[in-house]
Amino acid sequence: MSRKLLLTHDNVPNLHTIDVYRSKGGYASVEKALKKMTPEEIVEEVKKSGLRGRGGAGFPTGMKWSFLAKPEGVPRYLVCNADESEPGTFKDRYLMERNPHLLIEGMITSSFALGANTSYIYIRGEYFYVSRILETAIAEAYAKGWLGKNILGTGYNLDLYVQVGAGAYICGEETALLESLEGKRGNPRIKPPFPAIAGLYGCPTVVNNVETIAAVVPIVNDGGDEYAKIGIGRSTGTKLISASGNINKPGVYEIEMGVPVEEFIFSDQYCGGIANGKRMKACVPGGSSVPILPDYLVCKTATGEDRLMTYESLSDGGFATGSMLGSGGFIVYDEHQCVVRNTWNFSRFYHHESCGQCSPCREGTGWMERVLHRLEKGMGNMNDIDLLVELAKKIEGNTICPLGDAAAWPVAAAIKHFRHEFEYHVLYPEKVKDSKHGHKEPIMPVKPAPVMA
Amino acid sequence: MSLLKVTIDNHTIEVPAGTTILQAARLIGKEVAPPAMCYYTKLATSGGYCRTCLVKVSKGSEKDPRPMPKLVASCRTTVMDGMEVQNFTSPEVIEARKGVVEFLLINHPLDCPVCDQAGECHLQDLSYENGRSYSRYEFERRTFDKIDIGDKIKLHMTRCILCYRCVKVADQLTPGRGHGVINRGDVSEISTYIEHAVDNEFSGNMIDVCPVGALTDRTFRFKSRVWFLKPMDAHRDCDKCSGKAVVWKYGNDIYRVTGRKDQWGEVDEWICNTCRYDKKDAKDWTVEGPRKIEKTSVISQNHYEAGTKFVASPETLPVKQLS
Numbered sequence: 001m002s003r004k005l006l007l008t009h010d011n012v013p014n015l016h017t018i019d020v021y022r023s024k025g026g027y028a029s030v031e032k033a034l035k036k037m038t039p040e041e042i043v044e045e046v047k048k049s050g051l052r053g054r055g056g057a058g059f060p061t062g063m064k065w066s067f068l069a070k071p072e073g074v075p076r077y078l079v080c081n082a083d084e085s086e087p088g089t090f091k092d093r094y095l096m097e098r099n100p101h102l103l104i105e106g107m108i109t110s111s112f113a114l115g116a117n118t119s120y121i122y123i124r125g126e127y128f129y130v131s132r133i134l135e136t137a138i139a140e141a142y143a144k145g146w147l148g149k150n151i152l153g154t155g156y157n158l159d160l161y162v163q164v165g166a167g168a169y170i171c172g173e174e175t176a177l178l179e180s181l182e183g184k185r186g187n188p189r190i191k192p193p194f195p196a197i198a199g200l201y202g203c204p205t206v207v208n209n210v211e212t213i214a215a216v217v218p219i220v221n222d223g224g225d226e227y228a229k230i231g232i233g234r235s236t237g238t239k240l241i242s243a244s245g246n247i248n249k250p251g252v253y254e255i256e257m258g259v260p261v262e263e264f265i266f267s268d269q270y271c272g273g274i275a276n277g278k279r280m281k282a283c284v285p286g287g288s289s290v291p292i293l294p295d296y297l298v299c300k301t302a303t304g305e306d307r308l309m310t311y312e313s314l315s316d317g318g319f320a321t322g323s324m325l326g327s328g329g330f331i332v333y334d335e336h337q338c339v340v341r342n343t344w345n346f347s348r349f350y351h352h353e354s355c356g357q358c359s360p361c362r363e364g365t366g367w368m369e370r371v372l373h374r375l376e377k378g379m380g381n382m383n384d385i386d387l388l389v390e391l392a393k394k395i396e397g398n399t400i401c402p403l404g405d406a407a408a409w410p411v412a413a414a415i416k417h418f419r420h421e422f423e424y425h426v427l428y429p430e431k432v433k434d435s436k437h438g439h440k441e442p443i444m445p446v447k448p449a450p451v452m453a
Numbered sequence: 454m455s456l457l458k459v460t461i462d463n464h465t466i467e468v469p470a471g472t473t474i475l476q477a478a479r480l481i482g483k484e485v486a487p488p489a490m491c492y493y494t495k496l497a498t499s500g501g502y503c504r505t506c507l508v509k510v511s512k513g514s515e516k517d518p519r520p521m522p523k524l525v526a527s528c529r530t531t532v533m534d535g536m537e538v539q540n541f542t543s544p545e546v547i548e549a550r551k552g553v554v555e556f557l558l559i560n561h562p563l564d565c566p567v568c569d570q571a572g573e574c575h576l577q578d579l580s581y582e583n584g585r586s587y588s589r590y591e592f593e594r595r596t597f598d599k600i601d602i603g604d605k606i607k608l609h610m611t612r613c614i615l616c617y618r619c620v621k622v623a624d625q626l627t628p629g630r631g632h633g634v635i636n637r638g639d640v641s642e643i644s645t646y647i648e649h650a651v652d653n654e655f656s657g658n659m660i661d662v663c664p665v666g667a668l669t670d671r672t673f674r675f676k677s678r679v680w681f682l683k684p685m686d687a688h689r690d691c692d693k694c695s696g697k698a699v700v701w702k703y704g705n706d707i708y709r710v711t712g713r714k715d716q717w718g719e720v721d722e723w724i725c726n727t728c729r730y731d732k733k734d735a736k737d738w739t740v741e742g743p744r745k746i747e748k749t750s751v752i753s754q755n756h757y758e759a760g761t762k763f764v765a766s767p768e769t770l771p772v773k774q775l776s
Binding site for chain 2: 168170185190351352353354355356357358359360362363364365366367370387393394395397398399400
């Protein structure tokens with residue numbers, strides 16, 4: 001059984017109450033941090049731990065923290081990004097539902113490390129009930145003196161607020177999140193300046209994912225070196241994976257970095273294999289915005305090595321034969337799923353969620369969605385496939401924020417690996433008219449897997 | 454203050470710190486300046502939206518010579534000492550710009566023959582330089598109803614490319630903003646607060662900053678094509694603005710009044726609504742002389758003396774007799 005750091009006690013009844021949480025050793029990191037450590041020591045521990053951002057980009061957290069500008073007389077802010085909206089990702093919701101105090105504890109410790117006296121948890125609008133859970137937990141923490149003025153008699157003050165968004169995916173982008181938190185339209189800002197210099201209300205701000213902040217708790221408790229022992233290379237610690245799709249046991253799993261993908265999909269400890277005894281066709285390992293992998297590239301890399309659940313191994317081979325760990329939204333498709341339909345579905349999401357600020361994303365996402373819809377309904381032609389590749393190329397990298405990339409990558413990868421399926425949709429329009437066409441007659445890779453060197 | 458050295462398309466220039474790549478390129482001249490649809494020097498925080506001014510930074514700076522990983526919006530990226538930038542010399546930039554122009558045009562109605570902006574439209578110039586001669590977009594274009602914002606401005610949202618310039622004018626030039634962007638994605642639209650009138654002294658500058666024909670002057674709409682008019686520099690004593698404007702004349706009649714635009718299409722000084730809409734009598738203005746118009750502009754085609762001679766008649770029309 002792999003080691004758990006975040007979901008250790010998640011089956012304990014009433015873990016969301018502060019008394020039960022305390023009895024399981026909760027808030028120990030706050031006591032240790034505030035009484036025995038200096039903020040610089042905590043940042044040092046986080047650097048040593050090798051913790052990388054769990055929201056998708058995988059930027060080293062310690063480095064992000066050390067970039068925070070510290071001008072005199074200007075407040076600093078810590079903002080927790082709980083706007084988890086990526087299709088296929090639901091780990092933060094699970095963590096906040098089951099164990100809200102872990103996030104609050106992480107917020108207190110991290111805020112102390114960064115010198116923030118006001119911190120925010122920005123949670124997506126659809127998680128309204130989770131915001132209630134968090135607010136109850138915060139009220140408990142205030143009542144017990146973990147938040148507010150003069151915490152534990154150390155003279156450190158912290159106010160923690162929960163802000164509910166209006167349910168826009170774009171507000172998960174850190175600068176759009178800050179705009180929304182300031183009460184404006186959630187449009188991403190043009191960077192630079194980065195939030196570490198001018199963030200919330202123009203003050204230095206750190207924005208971290210829920211899981212990242214929660215991971216600070218075990219790092220402070222056990223030390224950064226201990227945390228860095230888990231995992232492989234630059235991927236350290238544990239990661240929450242939201243497994244979904246055609247698998248026997250969908251759910252949130254905490255894995256040690258470095259578990260082989262094959263073991264994760266097929267072992268009974270995790271996903272438990274493909275449902276209904278079918279074959280795996282494809283896998284999206286990191287949420288809807290990362291490239292899709294065909295079956296022969298899921299468990300092995302293009303060079304024939306075992307693919308592991310790490311940042312490096314999943315992106316091995318670049319976008320030609322690899323993907324990304326992303327936010328850990330692990331979606332598995334069986335042989336009866338239609339890749340074109342899936343790509344259209346993702347594309348429809350990005351079209352709907354584009355903020356409309358910069359032209360390639362505003363116009364391009366809509367265009368891609370319409371072309372994909374036409375292909376999916378059997379009304380497309382062969383030129384459409386090349387058109388999609390070109391559109392994806394024109395959007396990628398030319399936009400203000402990464403939403404454009406996120407919209408372009410899945411389309412480009414799906415065509416790269418499953419071009420024959422797109423062609424099938426053009427060649428046999430009468431077979432794909434029915435929206436459940438894949439279920440009746442599996443569209444399997446017609447071409448065999450290429451021989452790996 | 455020390456000057457920073459920046460090289461754009463092999464032209465080197467020294468500029469003060471804080472200058473953007475676009476500004477530095479404009480200092481060098483037209484041959485290296487990237488096109489800009491949303492950036493406006495006089496409007497703070499403008500720029501970065503349209504992505505037509507994307508350039509490639511092949512060398513970050515003297516200290517950190519790594520190239521930037523992506524193309525950057527030159528209007529919002531400040532120069533570093535020793536930076537090397539590629540604009541027209543980079544095929545990657547040209548390709549990306551062509552993509553952006555195509556994206557801008559897919560939902561544009563291309564109704565230039567009936568659009569008042571034709572002849573002085575930045576999108577027209579941009580698509581002439583970077584666009585393709587046909588559209589690959591085979592779906593229904595988005596359309597909106599025309600809205601009157603105030604009694605002087607017509608908003609034709611279908612033509613809008615969402616450059617946000619007019620929003621910045623409303624934010625920065627006029628008090629009490631009642632104008633902004635609603636909805637999101639490809640259905641976002643510029644609108645006033647539940648179609649309230651925009652009613653303040655400098656709102657007319659929205660028309661001048663609009664790069665396309667989305668915001669037009671209702672006192673001028675469908676009166677004449679711009680290239681039939683004679684633009685003249687003129688001024689008057691105005692207690693609200695500088696009073697320096699361009700009057701567009703046909704014969705002795707003033708058809709419209711606009712701000713004076715520089716070679717980048719940006720107005721030098723904002724003018725007030727009184728000058729713009731209410732002073733249409735030749736007596737109101739002291740004419741300084743004809744306005745310099747770029748040779749390449751369609752407005753210069755008539756050399757100011759045309760007008761009546763281009764009225765279509767059966768003799769001048771190149772129609773082939775069919776019988």
